[in-house]
Amino acid sequence: MxxxxxxxxxxxxxxxxxxxxxxxxxxxxxxxxxxYGYPNSVNRVRAVGQRQYGQQQAPTAPTAPYGQVPQQQGTYGQPSAHYAAPETLPGAAPTSQQPMPGYSGRGGRGGGPNTKGLLIGAIAVVAAVVIGIGVAMMGGDGSKNDDANGASTTPSTSQSSEPSASASSSEAEAAELPKADVKTMRLEGGASGASDVKGAKSDGGVYIQGFNQQGASVTWTVNGIEKAGTYRVYVRYALPADDANATVTVNGKASSRPLNMKNFGGLPANEWQETWAQVSLTKGTNTIQLSCQQGNQCNALLDQFTVTENVDQ
Known part of the structure; x- marks a missing residue:
């Protein structure tokens, strides 16, 4: 060589x-x-986006002349026909987005907070509190305060429209106190019954005359006095002429003050009117005597006697 x-x-x-x-x-x-001339090398040169795994190779798009924009294969935001995601290949393992631990998105079944359930629970608690306060204000506290203070500041209907029990019992007791007609009295000293002057309230219109002389007397035995105390004895009388008076004796004890029988209203002669004297009575039976004593002016006609409560005591 x-x-x-x-x-x-x-x-x-x-x-x-x-x-x-x-x-x-x-x-x-x-x-x-x-x-490239290397042993066992394989020529795999192909255009970008031309290979699709597991599918037939798509034809290469024609190259646009210089200065021209090649035709787009798809719209913006849509996947290209020359690309396929690995999970779309046959036999590829499916992929899915795994939620982060403790987060469930919009109130799902994950471990995150369920905002809808919390809202419902909060509304239920507020409603229960409001109902409890309303019940306490309407019923419970008002009655307790009234009991603590001893009485309600607002009178009830029964208090304002009906008489109290004590008032009713007082009126019943006053109504039950004795009243005497002329026919139930003992007449002495020249006093006698008559009915010529009209207007007497005793039974039959009978009244007492002849009381205008010294020694004349009218005695009434009073029964049914329930308790000892001070009372009033009312005497109904009429004056033929001048004012008059008489001596009051209770249970044998004469009063130092005479019963005054004046013409208080300036009425005509023999018009009936009323006067009273304060007396002390014992429980049970009492005797009340009205007499014409020395020093009295007794020219008067006498009608009913009545015992009542002493309003001044």
């Missing part, structure tokens, strides 16, 4: 890129049929 020409199998002929040069092409270099 000489240095002039070593034949076609020179080292430069082994250059796998010899086909790229003019002298290599002149010497008959050819592009490699494999992958």
């Amino acid at each position: 000489t240095s002039g020409n070593n034949g076609a199998s020179t080292p430069e002929d082994d250059d796998p890129f010899g086909y790229l040069y003019a002298d290599g092409q002149a010497n008959g270099a050819q592009p490699p049929s494999g992958g």
Whole structure:
């Protein structure tokens, strides 16, 4: 082998890129049929976006002339026809987005807070508190305060429209106190019954006359006094002329003050009116006597006697 020409199998002929040069092409270099002339290499050169895994290869879009915008294969925001996600390949494992621990999105079944349930619970608690306060204000506290103070500040209907029990019992007791007609009295000293002057309230219109002389007396035995105390004895009388008076004796004891029988209303003669004297009675039976004693002016006609409570005691 000489240095002039070593034949076609020179080292430069082994250059796998010899086909790229003019002298290599002149010497008959050819592009490699494999992958860049390396043993067992594979030529896998293809356009970007041309390969689709597990599917047939899509035809390469024609290249637009220089200066022109190639035609778009899809609209913005939509997946390209030349691309497929790995999870879409046959046999590929499905992928899914796993929620973060402790978060359930919009009140789902995860571990996060259920805002809808919390809101309903809060509303129920507030409603229960409001109902409890309303019940306490309407019923419970008002009655307790009234009991603590001893009485309600607002009178009830029964208090304002009906008489109290004590008032009713007092009126009943007053109504039950004795009253005497002329026919139930003992007349002495010239006193006698008559009925000529009209207006007497005793039974039959009978009254007492002849009381205008010294020693005349009228005695009434009073029964049914329930308790000892001070009472009033009312005497119904009429004056034929001037004012009159008489001595009051209770249970044998004469009063120092006479019963005053004046014409208080300036009435005509023999018009009936009423006067009273204060007396002390014991429980049970008492005797009340009205008499014309020395120093008395006794020209009067006498009608009913009545015992009542003393309003001044």
